[in-house]
Amino acid sequence: MISRYDSLMARVTSTFIAPAIQVYAFYVIAHGHYSPGGGFQGGVMLAASTVLLRFVLGSEEGYRRFPPRRAALFGALGVLCFALIGTVPLLRGGAFLDYGMLPIVGAGEALRRYIGILLVEVSIGFAVWGSLVVIFDALTAPGNGADEGGRS
């Protein structure tokens, strides 16, 4: 359990910076095809913004803004979407993650691959976001810790 950090400057700065980090993370995810970055890097940045708010505002406010159950849900949903997008081409006679075989009506081969890569990037981003926040929550959860007097 993290208590609220007792500095107005740190609190105001991080609450201003966290949305900017998230916008940049979504930019990195959405432009993963042609610029450096992608689902993993964007997901790490999203997790970093969430963890920043938890560290500075404290666990209570941080859990209210992004509940731990939502983190687990995002992680599971991301992996599920990745597996789904990977297996749909298998059922239609292609290879695993063969984006050209995705059943998207009214889209040519190139557009199908474009949409497939974008969807996979977004699901990887959500999976990484959720998993890293779950790891952080498990590390800072109250109880069963050796040092209860640290920052709790």
Added chain:
Amino acid sequence: MLWQLDFWLMSLLIIAAVVALKVKDLLVSVGMLTGYSFLMALLFSELGAPDVALTEAALGAGLTGVLLVAALHRLERRSQD
């Protein structure tokens, strides 16, 4: 690709690694490790690998340090030195 820049980044990298290994205080060690990751990201981007540099900067210099500090707060340390 300036070799001078490479040289200084590399030297700082080695210094950060040695300090992170040798220092007694674990919190200082974590700090040096994040510094090492940041220098590594600078070196990667200078060598023309922006994708790897972005990963290293986001994960190594950003989140790993936080996770290690969170793990440090759970540790109970009994040392006699």
